[in-house]
Amino acid sequence: MTAPTKNESTVLWEVFLQERSGSPHTHAGSIRAADAEMALQNARDVYARRGLPESVWVVRTTDITTSSATDRESFFEPVKDKTFRHTRDYVVPRDIERLER
């Protein structure tokens, strides 16, 4: 991702929080800090004031590679047709399927 950089005194970091044990880290927003240690502390102070997240990640915005709007069609649309990854594409006699535990 690009980060606006005009003469910036700080680096832009994206913040991810793990809200509960076992759940994935989700994006919370961004903060500015000069280095990773300060970014981590700032992220905790800004995004984790309420509740007790399990963990915080900070990543330099420029280290994140993202798909673009124009990628959407070629990256994701074809997936919609690939029903062979879904159970509804396959048929098993019902009385046997019922034995699934």
Added chain:
Amino acid sequence: MNRSAAEVLLRLGDDYLINGQRLSEWCGHAPMLEEDIALTNIALDSFGAAQLIYTMLISEGIHKGSADDLAFARSEREYLNCQLAEQPNGDFAHTILRQFIFDAFAFHFLSNLKQMNEPIVRSVAAKLLKEKTYHLRHSGEWVVRLGDGTDESRSRTENAFKSLWRFVPELFVDDDIILAANKETNFPLYSTLKSEFQETIATIYGRAKLEIPMMKNSGRTTGRRGIHTEYLGHLLSEMQILRRSYPGAAW
């Protein structure tokens, strides 16, 4: 609760109260927004700690009235905070160094309360230690960045040190109160915390590429006896004004 132990705890509560008051002066004026939030976080924890300690002392029957009475209604001579806590904010280096010294002291003091006889004190200390660990990390990391930053930041940190280090000896003087508390309830003597404190300072100062300060052995305990610097009076005037202007009113 043992009276000497209670007085030692009141000292700590007052340290937190005055520290919180000084930090809250920064709100909206910090060098960057993230630091406004960080300093306010420490201020909030500090007021919370004072409230917790005062409430505990009242529930143990040591003081009458409310936590607010302890916070807002005493005269200057009755506050037992260390003189370090009441020093003015100055520039950011001054505030951070003051915070770092206090955090290092409080961290080791709280860590050593595990050996106390009174369970209520141990549980309060355990809670406060978690917060203090974070405060120490924050202030310590800033000392490193200011010391090992630019020439200007280094020089400001050295000036802050020159002006604040003389308030350190008071923190480690064993007076009759702490001696009694130690004998009767196993409170750690202040002097026994000196070497751990010194180590914390040295580790951060080493990383900050600052000259590691020597500890003076002597020191008068004065703030602990209610004799303060000229700053506390002004701080208290501001803090207490509404209560004094509207006696008896509820807020």
Added chain:
Amino acid sequence: MYGNDIPTGSTQYNIPTMSDPPEMLKGFSEMIERGEKIESRDWMPARYRNQLIRMISQHAHSEIIGMLPEGNWITRAPSLKRKIALLAKVQDEAGHGLYLYSAAETLGISRDTMTEHLLTRQAKYSNIFNYPTLAWADMGIIGWLVDGAAIINQTINSKNSFGPYARALIRICREEAFHKKQGMEIVATLATGTLEQKAMVQDSLNRWWWPTLMMFGPPDSDSTNSKETLEWKIKIQSNDEMRQRFIDMTVEQAHAFGLSIPDEDLRFNETTRHWEIGKIDWEEFFSVINGDGPCNEERLNAKRKAWEEGSWVRKAAKAHADRHSQQQRETNHS
């Protein structure tokens, strides 16, 4: 919240506008109609980007400046509970500013640039913060009225079409709830307190009522908002609609507190079931927003001073970071 009362029309974020390719514009409008969110990666018309940068950054500036009138009373807060609540509220405001700057950065403008625009008066912030906090009661009144108005505005605007802004507003709305409530608790305490306290809070309401009504922005009939801002879901509801909602709720709360609204022309219309107010002094509004308010100078001077005096700190942090990442690179290569 703090965007309605800032007259639109300034062009400092003018990104060169090539004419929008019609098929891109069509796709964009259709996304919005379907209720989808526009993300920073998506194509957007330059006018949309401009409007959002201005709206989001001015909202952020308002949060930051908004810390100052309340910050004025932290050291004098009269109880530990009040002190803690006020500190937490002001801290939240810093955090809200931060979420909003963060949303604006996704549109390609940096935090330092936005700060520069604020300090050089190129960007504006909500007018309400150009008024002084002269009594403790103002803390209650601000929480009740100003945050009350903000909540209405933010809740509605959280449905706006730009993903990062919508998400920031949702976060803000969740946090804002206690802001209003702690204010109302202060008002209730003072209104039922000593005679002096009651007089203090009535005086405070007298000073803050009209400026709060102006927060919702000029009347719809005078508004320069185009059809586009509504179509593109940059604006969701009209100024007058939101103002009326606020009035209906707040007048009744004031009466329940035992306080009176400083408006001789206030009437309840039995037919429409709405409270009708007297005339808002829009001249005052425009004069304050153009720099003539009681605290415009003080607010910006405070921020400028903090920024300038903090410069050496930011430089030190950067120097340290640069030196150590250099050392890291040297270690990696050795």
